[in-house]
Amino acid sequence: MTTNDFLQIGVYLVVLLLLIKPVGSYMAMVFADSPNGVLRAGSPVEKLLYRLSGVRVDEQMGWRRYAIAMLVFNMAGMVVVYALQRLQQWLPLNPQHFGAVTPDSAINTAISFISNTNWQGYSGESTMSYLTQMLGLAVQNFLSAATGIAVLVAVVRGFTRRSADSIGNFWVDMTRSTLYILLPFSLLFALLLASQGVVQNFRSYVDVPLVEHTVAVETVKDDAGNTVKDAAGKDVSKETPVSTQTLPMGPAASQIAIKQLGTNGGGFFNANSAHPYENPTPFSNFLEMLAIFLIPGGLCYTFGCMVGDRRQGWAILATMLLIFVPLAIGAVAAEQAGNPALHGLAVDQQASALQSGGNMEGKETRFGIAASGLFSAITTAASCGAVNNMHDSLTPLGGLVPMWLMQLGEVIFGGVGSGLYGMLAFAVVAVFIAGLMVGRTPEYLGKKIEAHEMKMASLAVLVPCALVVICTAIAVMSPAGVAGIANPGAHGFSEVLYAVSSASNNNGSAFGGLSANTPFWNVLLSVCMYFSRFLLAIAMLAMAGSLAAKRHVPPSAGTLPTHTPLFVTLLACVVIVVGALTFLPALALGPIAEFLMSAH
Amino acid sequence: MGRLIRSAVMMLLLMTVLTGVFYPLLTTGLAQLLFPSQANGSLIEKDGKPVGSTLIGQAFTDPKYFWGRPSATTPQPNNGTASGGSNLGPTNPALTDAVKQRIDALHAADPANTAAVPVDLVTASGSGLDPEISPAAAAYQVPRVARVRGLSVAQVQAMVEAATSGRQLGVLGEPRVNVLKLNMALDGH
Numbered sequence: 001m002t003t004n005d006f007l008q009i010g011v012y013l014v015v016l017l018l019l020i021k022p023v024g025s026y027m028a029m030v031f032a033d034s035p036n037g038v039l040r041a042g043s044p045v046e047k048l049l050y051r052l053s054g055v056r057v058d059e060q061m062g063w064r065r066y067a068i069a070m071l072v073f074n075m076a077g078m079v080v081v082y083a084l085q086r087l088q089q090w091l092p093l094n095p096q097h098f099g100a101v102t103p104d105s106a107i108n109t110a111i112s113f114i115s116n117t118n119w120q121g122y123s124g125e126s127t128m129s130y131l132t133q134m135l136g137l138a139v140q141n142f143l144s145a146a147t148g149i150a151v152l153v154a155v156v157r158g159f160t161r162r163s164a165d166s167i168g169n170f171w172v173d174m175t176r177s178t179l180y181i182l183l184p185f186s187l188l189f190a191l192l193l194a195s196q197g198v199v200q201n202f203r204s205y206v207d208v209p210l211v212e213h214t215v216a217v218e219t220v221k222d223d224a225g226n227t228v229k230d231a232a233g234k235d236v237s238k239e240t241p242v243s244t245q246t247l248p249m250g251p252a253a254s255q256i257a258i259k260q261l262g263t264n265g266g267g268f269f270n271a272n273s274a275h276p277y278e279n280p281t282p283f284s285n286f287l288e289m290l291a292i293f294l295i296p297g298g299l300c301y302t303f304g305c306m307v308g309d310r311r312q313g314w315a316i317l318a319t320m321l322l323i324f325v326p327l328a329i330g331a332v333a334a335e336q337a338g339n340p341a342l343h344g345l346a347v348d349q350q351a352s353a354l355q356s357g358g359n360m361e362g363k364e365t366r367f368g369i370a371a372s373g374l375f376s377a378i379t380t381a382a383s384c385g386a387v388n389n390m391h392d393s394l395t396p397l398g399g400l401v402p403m404w405l406m407q408l409g410e411v412i413f414g415g416v417g418s419g420l421y422g423m424l425a426f427a428v429v430a431v432f433i434a435g436l437m438v439g440r441t442p443e444y445l446g447k448k449i450e451a452h453e454m455k456m457a458s459l460a461v462l463v464p465c466a467l468v469v470i471c472t473a474i475a476v477m478s479p480a481g482v483a484g485i486a487n488p489g490a491h492g493f494s495e496v497l498y499a500v501s502s503a504s505n506n507n508g509s510a511f512g513g514l515s516a517n518t519p520f521w522n523v524l525l526s527v528c529m530y531f532s533r534f535l536l537a538i539a540m541l542a543m544a545g546s547l548a549a550k551r552h553v554p555p556s557a558g559t560l561p562t563h564t565p566l567f568v569t570l571l572a573c574v575v576i577v578v579g580a581l582t583f584l585p586a587l588a589l590g591p592i593a594e595f596l597m598s599a600h
Numbered sequence: 601m602g603r604l605i606r607s608a609v610m611m612l613l614l615m616t617v618l619t620g621v622f623y624p625l626l627t628t629g630l631a632q633l634l635f636p637s638q639a640n641g642s643l644i645e646k647d648g649k650p651v652g653s654t655l656i657g658q659a660f661t662d663p664k665y666f667w668g669r670p671s672a673t674t675p676q677p678n679n680g681t682a683s684g685g686s687n688l689g690p691t692n693p694a695l696t697d698a699v700k701q702r703i704d705a706l707h708a709a710d711p712a713n714t715a716a717v718p719v720d721l722v723t724a725s726g727s728g729l730d731p732e733i734s735p736a737a738a739a740y741q742v743p744r745v746a747r748v749r750g751l752s753v754a755q756v757q758a759m760v761e762a763a764t765s766g767r768q769l770g771v772l773g774e775p776r777v778n779v780l781k782l783n784m785a786l787d788g789h
Contacts, residue, residue: 004767004771007771008771008772011771011772049611049614052610052614053606053607053610053611053614054603054606054607054610055607055611068604069604069607069608072604072605072608073608073611073612075608076605076608076609076612077612080612080616123682123684125681125682125683126681126682134620134621134624135616135620135621136620138619138620138623138624139615139616139619139620141619142615142619143612143615143619171607171611174611175611178615178618178619179618182619183618183619183623186623187623187626187627187630190627190631191627191630191631191634191635194627194631194634194635194638194639195634195635195638196638197638197642197655198638198639199638199639199640199641200627200628200631200632200639201628201631201632201639201640201641202628203640205680205681206641206643206650208643208650208651208652208653209651210658210659211652211658211660211665211780211783211784211787212658212659212660212661212662212665214658214659214661214676214677214678215676216675216676217674217675217676218674218675240675242676245652245656245658245678245679245680246679246680246681247641247643247650247653247656247680248680248681248683249640249641251624251627251628253627253631253639254623254624254627254628255624257627258619269683269727270682270683270684271683271684271685271726271727271728271729274683274685274725274726274727275683275727275729276655276656276657276727276729276730276731277641277655277656280638280642280655281768281773282767282768282772282773282774283768283769283772283773285772285773286768286772338719339690339695340690341690341691341695341696342696342699342719345696345699345700345703346703346714346716346717347699347703347716347717347719347722348715348716348717348718348719348736349719352736353775354718354734354735354736354739354775355718355719355720355734355735355736355737355774356720356734356774357719358719359690359719359723360719360720360723361685361686361688361690361695361723361724362685362686362687362723362724362725362726363723363725363726364725364726364727364730364732365669365720365725365730365732365733365734365774365776366730366732366773366774366776367773367774368734368773368774371772371773371774372726387726388726389685389726390684390685390686390687390726392685392687392688392689393685393686393687393688393689393690393695394690395690396690396691486687487687487688487689487691487692488692488693489691490691491689491690491691491692494689511687512684512685512687513687513688513689594689594690594691597691598690598691
């Protein structure tokens, strides 16, 4: 690794840490029980929204009602996104005249966007009308993120409320998340992106003349759709001269802002944040990386404020960083080392003052190695899934890091809200294990952890794990699953494992070679995305419901303090042990096997 | 349950207006006001007509031009409506073959140059539209372009430097050379 590689990682971490407290305390004000400056400023709009939708602000919901409101709201969003895709050819704002999306792809995309996954089987610039992008996809970017924050706030109330039968009001939490956090942050961020060159307009695509004409090569197909072969058995191809280039346009900056801030990750363009119109400069890239961790990181501080002990928030954040930093450095180092397969060729992969060197396949020159490897680690630690380089072309170990970060359950920062409530499930498991060691009843944040809480926490931890392992097995045993694989050997298995890990942890990034826009893959991944997202949220709300009903237990001599380096280490170990035990065998068949073969 | 469904539908409708209509329109208005050139694609205009974008690379194979990053888009390279990478894994023989072919093409265009080729010049970019190459990849091509165009190496080097940007804020990203700007400058020379 070069000095600049370390410098770029260091600058990122310092700026992030400086922002945690201001952003975290602002969000704590948004969810405060009593009125304050922030809430008063937005109250006319907020009240109007409640009045028009018949929401009673003072209604307090038990966990069941809270969960049902969340499910119904998300289901309504899913129906709208599906309908927009199926009807877009008859609707306005479709200057490129795109036709209806196929049913299996439309349902996959609808579930993908409501579950904050933003897995994309389609290609943005050649499938979705501006209307579908704006009213369907962009809206769910906001609402799925707001849902995540709402559930988190409700779960935290489970710890803070005493002998209570309610955990808040879903509509209020969702509305406040959108109105005070996601919208203003996104507007500011979108303008910063536009200043760097991210497009934001409603123009049709622009044709420009090419300086040097090029040639389009397409394989010839017969009427049945089979490729025509010549006498030697090779595909016959047709060459057409091309003299213009079509530049895509659209309201990209507004959507990219929330895609990063809401850990959504669904690109406006197919190449996502590798596209120069989606991520034009190293500075826009830095901002996009910062935006991914901003809210999940800030929420740790918010959590500390809400439970009345900021050290609890810092301890969770420290645990996340303890796992993230070494893995991020590992990803950059693996990519900087280059691709051994090119060693015998006349290729210079050495870093120097004039080039970043390393494994540049699938990477952009302006980002080089450090800004690409770091982005890959960030986007998979958080359940964002935006990519600024093609993960399928990462080196075996460079690809293992993002895959494993997803498999850890998206709790290292994780999705907005969902990352932290996932981590709280691990924290409950950690205090339980510590309780077993010393023979005391485990407590966390003044609440006794008993059988019901353990069941729910275990469910939250194990559902994504089970989905990954079972659905990967189904995919590699079905001809329809294997048919999508693009790369030969162990790497082909990695493509499948990556796709299922991504969907089952609501990440959304891909080893893009896999042809996943088929009925088999669309359905399988829809199941993974839906159940992982909502089973986990319901389990955590159920835990919150039972915790809220309990009395507060004052700390005693037998209580394990949960803000100490000891607890941080214990929590990190629990996360790593679960992730390693579950996935090491599968990883051995994919990236580890590929690494051993390429290094021989 | 009825009241809940009504609230859900109304809330979704209102939020759609807020985040799906109001927000992108406000962003568009402000972006067009504050950063009109950037928000409209950073277009290069000649006689009032767009002739390219500083952010979107074009394909070059003529020895008189600087070549950019290889592009894996289909059916033609640097296809603006189908961005994407090759998605070839590191151990895929197809990747090694593609790199070999690109090295051969560079050698065929300039047999005298036997230096190792900078990696970004023989590997496909992530977007397939990468507008830039590393300064090393530009330096590798300077003698060829100078010879074919009958210019001095120093003249071409000066034009490369004019198209080069350093790390942003001194730290972020990588130094890079904008290929389209450079080739347009060469044509106008």
